[in-house]
Amino acid sequence: MIIQRATIFGFGKWVNETFDFSSRAVHYIYGENESGKSTLHTFILFMLFGLPPKQCELYRPKTSGQFGGRLHVSLHGDMCMIERLYKGRHSEAVIYTSDGDEKGEVWLQDKLKGMTLATYQSIYSFSAKDLMGISDMQADDLGEIILGIGLTGVKNLYTVEKRLDQQLGSLFKPSGKNPLINQQLTKLQEIQTKANDWKRIELTYQEKQKHIKELEQSLRDIKHSISDQYEERFSIEKQRHALPTIQAFQSIHKQLKQMPERICFPEAGIERWEQLKEKLLPLKSKQAVLEANQSRYHNKIKLLDETLLPVDLNDDGKKMMEEMGRYEQFQDQIDNLSQSLQKQQQQFNTICNDLQLPINREEVSKLELSIFTEKNWKKIKEDLDQLDAKQLQLQLEKQQLAKHRQKLMEEKQAIQERMAKEHQLKQWKAQLQQAQTSDSSLSMDQQKRNAANWQQEKQRKQKQTRSFFLSGIIVAFVLAFVGSVTDYNKLLFVAPFVVVLAFFQWKMRAQSIKEMDRWFTASTSELDYSITDDERVRLEQSVAQELQFRTKLDAMEEQLKSVDVKALQQEEQQLQLSEQMRRMDECILAEQRIYPFLAQLAPQYWIDVFHSLKQLQFIHKRMEEDETIYNKQAQHMQTIHTKLSAFIERINGEWLEQTVQTQFQYVEDSLTKNEAHLNQRSYYENQLAENEWALQQIYEQMKPLELEMNHLLKAALVESEEVYYEKGKQKQRLQSLKKQEEELVAQLDFLFPKEKWQALLHKTPSVFELEQEEKKVHQIITELEAHVDEQQQKLAKFHTEVDILEKKEDYSTLIHQKEMEQEALHQQARHWATLKAAKEMLLQAKRSYQSKYISKVMEKTSLYFRELTAENYRCVYPPTVGRLFTVEKEDGTRLNVKELSQGTMDQLYIALRFAVSVSMSEEHALPFILDDAFVHFDSVRTKRVAMLLERIAQEQQVIVFTCKQDLIEVAKKRSFVQMLNSIRIH
Structure with missing residues (x-):
């Protein structure tokens, strides 16, 4: 899809505005804050997908009654127009195709392939607020991003997955206790244990009590023996542990x-x-370095004295450099004024070209445009729109009224064709009256009974007629109420027709009852004619039908009269409308006489021309002010240039032919060089003084160290360093052995009494002997402990059986309870297995979708990231388990995303979003919209992003909303149009 043009009837601050997106390049829409960029962005989304009623109310225009607009788009090469009006057609879109056909909302959604507003914003639209979160993105997070922007309804997918986890956790956990299946398993295990225990009970209660006492006494004896053996084994273990210590002591x-x-x-x-030696060695090294530095500093000072400038010339040069800042300031101001004048002239010419009026700056300055003029032109436009709307409404009402009259005439003609002649109706009535009079077989009693029956039928029919009429009134009231509180306004027009229909039905039935009543009255007065019963019934039906036809015909005559009255009212409204349009033409001619150029424009565009002319007057005034400042700054620059030339002639006349900037640079370089030489000379003098002081300090520090070392040699009764070290090692060896001996004695005292370990020194057992004794003791302990376990099991068994006998629980009840609990467990297990299978299928579908798109997205991300960073990075690796996003530089160095600068992280996120959008555009070729996504970028990065957007725009439409002047400078070679306080570049 490619958006060609957007026409806004009314949306937020935009009223009767048109935006052109027909060019193939990137569309930059520039404006300061509160200029309407976000409103235009929201309007495009409203036209494609619609908006909720509450959000629509936020963008209701304050100066227009219309809310909505049109969007001209190209779908696969075919042009069509999308029109959407809020509360018109229930805010549903109407699409007019190139072949003249009219489509609805369903057709648009089919062309968008199910794309929703949330999915579109996640794939094809992002802003500076989204440039975060990539530093902490994990492998699962990237997969969820791909899944979230590629699947419709992914929030429902997350909800289903979370609900499945909660249900599975509430049913079963491997190590849980609270889940239902875990509780059920515990309950079954307890029941089974009770049942088995009950079944194993075979001995009587008295015998079990006797065995319990015997086993308890046996256990006490065995545990006493085990305690003695443990003490014996502990003694052997202490000897084994102390054996290495004893041998080391020996x-x-x-x-x-x-x-x-x-x-x-x-x-x-x-x-x-060692400490003295470590202190002395660096001092000797410093001594050598300081002596070398002292000679070098003297030579440096001598060379610098030969290159210094005279003091008076140096002072004059500093004064001249103070003028350099003023000169550059004047130059910058002149350059800015020149660029401003050029842009203002370009804006002036552009607005004139758009107006298509041959007008210059002088003529614009002479125009008198007041607020009264603006209000008058705006009122003319609004009045014209109202008159056009009234004219259209009146034509529609005339057409509807003509159709209604035609329909009534056709119905009237059909009834007239079915009606009998007047003399025929009179003949039928006469025959019925004569038959009733002359019927000898019908007695007076029978006539009375018929009359009484007719009175009952008459009351029933009257009651039924009233009920039907009241039902019609109630239905009409309900329809009117529903139409007033909802958007179904058509119900307000249906309600009157229901009332009219109920009234005519009531009228017809009342007329029929009246005729039948008259007939029954006449039948009792005349009895001179006799006919058969079948003939009488036929005549009665014919008379009743004829009376019904005549009632309907009278009702239609009344409706035709009402239609004629409405036609006369419409003619009167048409005359009033014509008079209003005549007066409007007089107002338009009056304005055209004051402003002759308005004769070339329709009144609907006068208010737009007014704003453009006011803007031209503002631009002209600002240009005059800038030209005055420009001339003053130029005079100041000439004065400074004259002083600079005089100074250059004093120091070096060869630079007089150079430019002013070059001359200033030469003076600055000369002063900088002289200042640097002065600083170096001062530095070397300070260094020389510090070096001499440091050398003296070194001498003083070395003297006590050398005296201390000689004192140590005398104390050890040696003369050389080598002999000193050998004697020191011998002393350390003796101290170490004495210390080890003391530690071993302390260990032995802790393990044994002194007499015991001294005896072990004289007669030390071998390891083999101790191991043999320990094995014997261990075997005895094992046998006793096994016997204890056996006895304890028997004792526990007897105690359990006694407890069961005492409790006297019913075994059959346990079996029945076990069966019921097992059935409940089976049902819970089947439910858990079903939920588990559903979750696995859901996870498999997610993993399949993510793996399908991640490789393609990361390949494009690497390509875009390399281009945005000017080939500094060549590859991007997706996050994996335990690792963040990683990028690889040209030299092979790899960095994770947290080691990058903020600007580079933003570039990486933008490359990722571009890659996702382009990948998804292979299926959904929709426009890519960015809202201030590069607000944190410098000019270099902005230029790279603009180049990448130009390339993407060759395959996909790109629209950029921005308040960055850098983007306008990047696209300054393109034409642009300024609209109020926003600039659109296309």
Whole structure:
């Protein structure tokens, strides 16, 4: 689909406006805040999909009675026009095709292939508010995005999935207790246990009590024996644990006997020596560096003294550079004024071309356009629209009235053709009267009975007629009430017809009853003619039918009179309308005499021309002000140029032929270079002083360290560093052995009494012996514990059986309860299996759809991201489990999305949205609409996005709403039209 043109009758602030989107390039719609961009965006969505009534009320125009508009679109090469009016045709769209056919809302939805408003906004539209969330997007999140923008009704899909999870969790959880199936399984297990226990009971109650006492005494004896064996095993384990400690103590004791008891060496001598050495080495290194720096600083200062400028020339140059800022400021102001004048002239010419009026700036400035003129032109336009609407309404009413009259005439003619002649009706009545008079077989009693029966029938028919009439009145009232409180306005026109129909029906029945009453009255007075019963019935039916025809004919005559009266009223309204149109023509001619150029324009466009002319006057006034400022700034620039030329001649006359900017740059470079040399000389002088002070400090720091090292050598009775280290290691070895001996003694004291472990030192058992003793004890303990378990099981069994006998529960009741609970469990399991299968099918469908589109979307995302970042990044990898979005740079470096800058993250999100839109456009070729999506981009990134949009626009229509001036600068070579406070570039 391609939108060619949008015509707004009334929507928000836009009234009687037209926007052209027919070009193939990107459509940039520019405007400041509150300029109507979002309103135009919403209007396009309203035309395609409609809006809820509450949201429509927000965009009801304040200055127009019409609400809606038209959208000219191209569907697969065929042109059609979509018209949608709020509360007209119940806000449903009417589509006029190129072949003159008229289609409805269903046809439009079929052409959109089921696309809804929410789906369209998720695929083909986004704004700066959406540039977030990609930094935390996981694998499932990307899949959900693809699913959400590719499937219609995905919210219902999430609701179904969540409901299935809740139902499954409420039925069963592997480790749960509260779910229904878990509770049912627990209940069945308890019932089965009770039943089995009851079945196993075979012994009597007294025998079980006796066995319980014997088993309890046996258990006490066995547990006492087990306790003794555990103490024995613990003693053996302590000996095994202490055996390595004893052996280590013996080894260390032997080594201490081989070493001297005392070694002459300073306390912590090695550490003290190392610390002194570590402090001394960097000081010596610093000493060498400082001595080299001192020589280098002297040479630098000597070279800088040869390049410095004189002091007076340097001061004059600084004063000249102060003028540079003023000169650049004047230059910028002149450039801005020049560009502003050029743009204003271009806007002036564009508006003149759009108006198609040969008018220049001088003529525009002389025009007198007051607010009274605007209100007068606006009133003329509104009055013309009302007169046209009245004329159209009057024509429609005339057509309807003519059709109604024609229908009444046809019905009247049909009734007249079926009616009998007047003399025939009189003959039938006379025959009936004579037959009633002369009927000898009918006695007076029979006539009285017939008359009495007729009176009862008469009352019944009168009651039925009144009921029918009241029902018609009630139905008409209900229709009128429904039509007034709902959008079905046609019911208000149906209600009067129901009342008229009920009235005529009541009139006809009343006339029929009156005629029959007259007939019965006459039948009792004349009895001179006798006919058969069949002939009399036939005559009665003919007379009744003829009377009914005459009643209908009278009713139609009344309706024809009413129609003629309405026709006369319409003729009178037509005369009044013609007089109003004549007066309107006089008003239009009066305005054209004041403003002759209005003769070339229809009055409907006068108000638009008024705003354009006011805008031209504003542009002309602003251009005059800018031209005055331009001349003043140029004079200031010339004065500064004269001073600069005089200074350049003093320092270097060869630069007099260069441009002003070049001369300023030369002066600035010379001053900067001289200032840098002065700073360097001052720096080197400071460095030289600091270097001399640091060198003296190094000497003072080294002296105490060297004295301390000599003192350590004397304390150890050695003369060299190597011998000092050997003696220190020997001292450390002796201290380590003594410390280990003390630790081993403490461990042995903790495990055994002193006499016990000293005895073990003299007679130490082997590991094998201890293991053999431990095995024997372990075997005895195992046998006793097995016997305890056996006895405890027997005791528990007897206790359970005794408890069951005491409780006396019914075994048959347990079996019946078990069967009922099993049946309930089976039903719950079948329900759980059904829900589980439904969820698996739902998840499989989601995974299939996501995998189908993710690869295609990521391929296009990489292509667009590489183009937006000027080839700095070559590939984008989707998020996986435990990993975020990852991008790969040209040198192969990979970064996750949180390591990117905010601008690069925005570029990545835009590339992803472009890829999704293009992928989905293969099936739905709809326009792509962006609303201030690049508000955070700098000019370079904005230019890249604009180039990408141009390429996408070759295959898909792109509309951009923006308040960024950068986008206008990117597209400045294109023509654009300014409308009030917004600019549209196409």
